Amino acid sequence: MAAFFIVTTTVKDSEAYQTYVQSVGPTLVAFGGKALLRGKAVAALAGTMTHQMVGIIEFPDIDELNAWHASEAYQVLIPLRSRAADMTITSYVVPA
Numbered sequence: 001m002a003a004f005f006i007v008t009t010t011v012k013d014s015e016a017y018q019t020y021v022q023s024v025g026p027t028l029v030a031f032g033g034k035a036l037l038r039g040k041a042v043a044a045l046a047g048t049m050t051h052q053m054v055g056i057i058e059f060p061d062i063d064e065l066n067a068w069h070a071s072e073a074y075q076v077l078i079p080l081r082s083r084a085a086d087m088t089i090t091s092y093v094v095p096a
Contacts, residue, residue, distance in 0.1 A: 008051035016084035
C-alpha cells in the first residue's frame with residue numbers, strides 16, 4: 001500500500017533550501033519515490049497553519065519510505081535541511 005512523506009516547511013535560508021530541494025530528488029529514484037506536490041499555503045481553513053510550504057512524496061510502501069529516509073544518500077542531506085528550514089515531517093500509509 002502506498003506511503004506518503006509529508007513535510008511542512010518554513011524556509012530560513014532560501015539558497016540552502018533550493019540546494020536541499022534539488023539534492024533530494026535524485027535520492028528518491030532507487031526507492032520508487034516521486035514528488036507529488038510542492039507548494040505554498042494560502043490559508044488555514046480550520047486550525048492553525050504552522051508553516052508556509054508543503055511537500056508530498058509518494059512511495060510504493062512504508063518499507064521503501066523508511067529505507068529512503070534511513071539511506072546514506074538522504075541522511076547526508078539532513079544537516080543542510082536543518083540549516084535551510086524548520087520542518088515538520090510525517091509519514092502516512094493508505095489502508096488496504
